[in-house]
Amino acid sequence: MIYLRPRNTPKSSGIVNRIQEVRIQIPAGQTSATATITAVDVANTRLHYCGLIAASSISTPNKTLLTAELTNSTTVTLTRNTSDASVAVTGWVFVKEFIAGPISAMQRGTLTIADTATSQTGSVTASSLTLSELAFLGQRCAYSSDSNLDSALCYLKQNSTTEIEAVRAGTSGATIVSYELATYSGTYFDRAECLVLTTGATNFVDFTNASAYHFDNDVIGSYGGMKTNTSNTDLTGDLISIIDVSSKGATVRRGAAGPNASVISYNRICVKPGYVKRRLITDNLALSGTSGNLTIGQQWGQVVTDFMGARATGTMTKSSFAASGSACAVYAENNGLGTTVIYAGRQDPSGSEVVTPSAQVVEWVK
Amino acid sequence: MTVQFHSLLKPIAVNSIINRIQAYSITIPTGATSATATITAVNTSNSKLYRDGFSVSGNVTPNKFAVRVEQTDATTITAYRNTSDASETVTVTGFVNDYISGVISNNQRGTISVTAGNTAASQAITSSSTSLTEGTNLGVTTDYSTNNAAGPWWAALQQDSSTSISANRNSSTNDCTLGYEVTTYSSTYMQYAGLFGKNVQANSQYDFHSFTASQANGQDIMVTTGGQNSQASIADFQHDFVAPGFMNSNGMFLERNASNATGTNGHRFNVLCWKPGILKRRFLNNLGSIANAASTGALSLPSGFLTAAKTMSVYLGQKTSSYTKTTASPADVYCRGAYDGANGIAYARGGTSGLNNIAVGVYEFT
Numbered sequence: 148m149i150y151l152r153p154r155n156t157p158k159s160s161g162i163v164n165r166i167q168e169v170r171i172q173i174p175a176g177q178t179s180a181t182a183t184i185t186a187v188d189v190a191n192t193r194l195h196y197c198g199l200i201a202a203s204s205i206s207t208p209n210k211t212l213l214t215a216e217l218t219n220s221t222t223v224t225l226t227r228n229t230s231d232a233s234v235a236v237t238g239w240v241f242v243k244e245f246i247a248g249p250i251s252a253m254q255r256g257t258l259t260i261a262d263t264a265t266s267q268t269g270s271v272t273a274s275s276l277t278l279s280e281l282a283f284l285g286q287r288c289a290y291s292s293d294s295n296l297d298s299a300l301c302y303l304k305q306n307s308t309t310e311i312e313a314v315r316a317g318t319s320g321a322t323i324v325s326y327e328l329a330t331y332s333g334t335y336f337d338r339a340e341c342l343v344l345t346t347g348a349t350n351f352v353d354f355t356n357a358s359a360y361h362f363d364n365d366v367i368g369s370y371g372g373m374k375t376n377t378s379n380t381d382l383t384g385d386l387i388s389i390i391d392v393s394s395k396g397a398t399v400r401r402g403a404a405g406p407n408a409s410v411i412s413y414n415r416i417c418v419k420p421g422y423v424k425r426r427l428i429t430d431n432l433a434l435s436g437t438s439g440n441l442t443i444g445q446q447w448g449q450v451v452t453d454f455m456g457a458r459a460t461g462t463m464t465k466s467s468f469a470a471s472g473s474a475c476a477v478y479a480e481n482n483g484l485g486t487t488v489i490y491a492g493r494q495d496p497s498g499s500e501v502v503t504p505s506a507q508v509v510e511w512v513k
Numbered sequence: 514m515t516v517q518f519h520s521l522l523k524p525i526a527v528n529s530i531i532n533r534i535q536a537y538s539i540t541i542p543t544g545a546t547s548a549t550a551t552i553t554a555v556n557t558s559n560s561k562l563y564r565d566g567f568s569v570s571g572n573v574t575p576n577k578f579a580v581r582v583e584q585t586d587a588t589t590i591t592a593y594r595n596t597s598d599a600s601e602t603v604t605v606t607g608f609v610n611d612y613i614s615g616v617i618s619n620n621q622r623g624t625i626s627v628t629a630g631n632t633a634a635s636q637a638i639t640s641s642s643t644s645l646t647e648g649t650n651l652g653v654t655t656d657y658s659t660n661n662a663a664g665p666w667w668a669a670l671q672q673d674s675s676t677s678i679s680a681n682r683n684s685s686t687n688d689c690t691l692g693y694e695v696t697t698y699s700s701t702y703m704q705y706a707g708l709f710g711k712n713v714q715a716n717s718q719y720d721f722h723s724f725t726a727s728q729a730n731g732q733d734i735m736v737t738t739g740g741q742n743s744q745a746s747i748a749d750f751q752h753d754f755v756a757p758g759f760m761n762s763n764g765m766f767l768e769r770n771a772s773n774a775t776g777t778n779g780h781r782f783n784v785l786c787w788k789p790g791i792l793k794r795r796f797l798n799n800l801g802s803i804a805n806a807a808s809t810g811a812l813s814l815p816s817g818f819l820t821a822a823k824t825m826s827v828y829l830g831q832k833t834s835s836y837t838k839t840t841a842s843p844a845d846v847y848c849r850g851a852y853d854g855a856n857g858i859a860y861a862r863g864g865t866s867g868l869n870n871i872a873v874g875v876y877e878f879t
Contacts, residue, residue, distance in 0.1 A: 350718050352766060354758070360813050360857070363759070363795050364732060390718075391766070393759040395798040398718060398766060420794075420818045425732035429763055447789070 162249050162335055162422050163511040164191075166449045167242040168480060171225045173213065174235050175202075179226040186220045187244040190253050193329055194223070196284045196370070197239035198454040198476035198504065200492050204469045205234050207291045208299035211474055214285040214325035215240045217255065228287040228323075238285070239478045241451045243511075251278075252330040258313040260301060260322045262289070266314040273308045274330045280414040281305050281341040282327040283372040289320030293466045296382070298322065302372035302412040305341045314410070316374045324372065337361065337417040341371055344399055346387065347408040354396040361394045361417050367426050367509050368392030370455050371412030375465075378407040382463035387411040388456035388505040390430045400430065402460040402503070411456060424448065424512045428455060429489070430505040434475060438492040443479070447487035447510050452479045455505035463500050477506035530702055530791055531878040532559075532611040534825045536851070539592040540604045541580065547593045554587045555611040558620055561696055562590065563737065564607040564651055565851035566828035566871070570863040571601040572842035574658040579666050580605050581652030581692035584622060593692075595654045601844075604861075605652070606851050608825035618645075619697040625680040626690045627668060635679040641672075641697045647783045648672050648708040650740035651692035653680075658687075660839040661846075663743035663753065665689060669781045670739045672708045681779070683742045691740070698785075705786040708739045712779050713755050713767050720764040721784055733792055735876050736760055737827045739781030749835050750846055755780050756799040756830040756872035768799065770832040770870075780830070793879045794818065796858075799832055799872035803848055803860050810860040811853075814875070819852075824877040826852035834867030842866070 165185065173180045194217050205211050209229040213236055218224045225238045252274060260267040281303050288299040298317030301324050305311050313324045331339050344353055368389060379385040384405025391398035392415055399411055425447065432439050454477050475493035491504050537550040562584045569578035576596040580603050585591045592605045619641060627634040648670045655666035664684030668691045671679050680691040698706055711719045721734070736757065747753045751770040758766040767780070801812035828850055836846050844864030850871035853859035860871050 352716070352718075352758070357798070357800055360815060361796075362815065362818070363797060365815075390763050391759065393798070394796065395759040395766075395800055398763075420815045427732060431763070 161512040162246050163449065164244040164246050166451055168478065169223050169240045169242060170237060171223065172235050172237040173225055173227055175233050176230050178230045179224055181222050181224045183221050184223060184242055187242060189217060189220050191245045191247055191250050192217060193243045193282065194284055194327060195241040195243060195451050195453050197241065197452050197478045199236055199238045199474050200476050201474060202235040205231055206294050206469060208288050208294065208296060209291040210234065211236060212287050212299055213238050214257065214287045214323060216284065216325050226287060228289050229291065239476045243451050249332055249335040250329050251332045254328040255326065257323050257325050260313055260315055262321050263318045265316065265318055266312055268310050268312045271309055271311055271328055274328055276305060276308060276340060278333060278336060278339050279305060279328060279330045280339045280369060280416055281311060281371060282329065282414065283370050284325035284327060286322055286324040286372065288322040294468050295465045297375050297377050300374055302374050302410060303341065304343050304412050314374055316377045335419055335422065337419060339414060339416040341412055341414050343410060343412045345408045345410045346399060347405050349404045350398060350400050352396055352398045357395045362420060363393050364425055365418045365420055365423050366392055366394055367416050367418065367423060368397065368428065368455065368507060369414040369453050371414055373411040373456060374409060376407040376409045379405050380465060382459045382465055383461065385409050386458045388430055388458045388503065389413050390428060390505055392428060400458055402458045422512055424510045426507065426509040428505065428507045430503050432477065432489065432491040432506060433501055433503045434491055434493055435501045440491065441489045443487050443489060443508065447481065448513055450479050450487065450508050450510050452477060453507040455507050457502050457504040460501040460503065468500060475502055475504045477504050479506065479508040529823065529879050530613050530616045531823050532613055533822055535609045537590045537609060538604065538606045539590065540602050541592055541594055542602055543600055544597050546597050547591055550590045551588055552590060552609055555609060557584055557587055559612045559614055559617050560584060561610040562607065562651060562694055563649065563825060563827045564605060565826055566849040567603060567605040568847055568849050568862045569601060569603050569843045571844050573598050573601045574661060575666050576656050576658040577601065578603050578843050579653055579655050581654050582607065583651060583692050593654055595656050606849055610825055615699055616702050617696055618699045621695040624690050624692050626688060627680050627682060628688050630685050632683065632685050633679050633681045635673065635677050637676060638678055638695055640675045641695060643672055643675055643707060645700060645703055645706050646672060646695060646697045647706045647737060647785055648678060648739055649694045649696065649737060649783065651694060653689050653691045655689040656687050661841055661843055662838050664745045667741055667743040669742055669779055670708065671781060681742065683744055702788055702791060703785065704788055706783065708781055708783050710779055710781050711767065713769065714772060716768045716772065718764055718766050733787045733789055735785045735787065735792060736765060736797065736829065736874055737783040738829050739783055741780040748838060750833045750838055750841060751835045754831045754833050756832045756870060757797060758799055760797045768832055791879055792876060794877040796875040799870045801850060801858050801860055801873060802868060802870045803862055805868045806865050808862055808865050811856060812858040814857040816855055819877050821854050824852055824875065826873050826875045829872040829874055831872065832870040834869060836867060
């Protein structure tokens, strides 16, 4: 079922042809749904995952978490592992179609981490480690015992030019992660790489991949997923979000310093000057209720939004929180009144749970 | 999800708010306490002065190298030190922004003298909005001549209210004089401008959320310096100097070369959030350096993307090697760093000992 009709931006003359925003609702009783988009060249198209919102409380990850896939040139599909008789789940996706040239190779698919396993590798056609983005497009899982995310959440990493891997902390039920491995042309991109960070700190800064010569506007990021630590009992000290990606490095953040480190991966992408008009990453979107928004001003044109992770504040005991309460989505769009707004939402918060998602908004030069 | 709309930002009425940006360089020669640079005439009511740090040619005490600058008249920038020296010179560089009429609604220039026995002095100003005002520290002169400790003359500028500013230091020894420009901007062009403080003991994130609120837009934010204090309990400059590592819509990451458990030092930064469309491109980090045994350094920027007449830079701090405060040569410690056209960013100092990283913000206006 299509929840909202895709929104098209006009075809442009920059390196991005067209951006389409898609919202898809997987109805109650269903495990998947599709949206029809204006036809794109799949070899030149990147899907951007923005998160999800369940229509009301679901306690188990198997019914909440979803994957997004570009099924063919006109179809985006969202899939969850298990249907729920009464609860729908909605996911947000941006479809970004480049002109021919910026993407030199596009490989997309899923990795399945088997029941009792903590990781799964996959073979890919040889792809540069310094010009490839390994994009995370959501995960779905079979875990249904309670709301513990240890066996649900996973992150992606590129082990070599020919191997990628999905990794999680728990071992109960299979987890499937959707990915796109985009290798970029050096004509348009200086660098793109998938980086893995391990932290137990509230703020953790990664300076290992600084690119001194890049203007801040030209450095963008994308989420690579994360894994919890099974020894952490509270998600406050477990969930990680990305709050900075810039010319010098990146900062990731947890709600509180946790007793045990968890792991996040992200992509750091340095675009050649002149293609990105403006971009921001912000976590000024704390959700103590079900929704929030942030006005980011005028004069934004065609934008793409990325979900950059979410962290928790307050007590979110892993086995007893509402899974759909913490799952959240972010997206930005022009509101029709000349202003661009980032919207963030979730469903069914309970107790003192506060979730802070992080969002990236990138405007590409037309 | 509840959708809420914020009030709109007022559109920008012009393509560029900059008439011209001019670079200046002034060397106070041996035997002199001041020197001038001649610039193309500006309307002083609409012009704004910035400083890119300073360098001194040899080992002299602060009374002979601590330097401030001022806009003396429409065509003159003057640099001052307290006491001349028979053999050593001081060089200071920076930029003058000449805005179109209407951008600056009020510009107040002057000096604040903190006398012996005091750590602060206040100065009355014409009523100026605390949320549309930039308080620029243009350097400090001092009569302190005992050794090269910084406590007596590292003074920071603070806006205490709409009608009062003050200069603050951590030592009450001797006199010092701080030069300032307190510039209030029109809300037609500026969303937010303010002078904010941060005490730093170790590397830390400095979030802008509390004052940029929902207006946060990384592309539109510019940071300039209000100066910093020096802690007497800190014996080594590497624990005292602070340099922003990067900045985006969330804030800045402030770094010292090494943390120190015994003292924090106060830093003040102006955070300016322009209306969208005014700032075109930004570069801010501390990756540029002057290596040990060198007196200069450089950092390339992508060529062909910055328009010199629309681009300025500002010194934001340093990360230094280990230097004992009282005995180190200021020629080694104090560095300049400035946008240098096609050469990127150029760094310089008088001495050659120790590795110093210099934080510079480069801002191109539309």
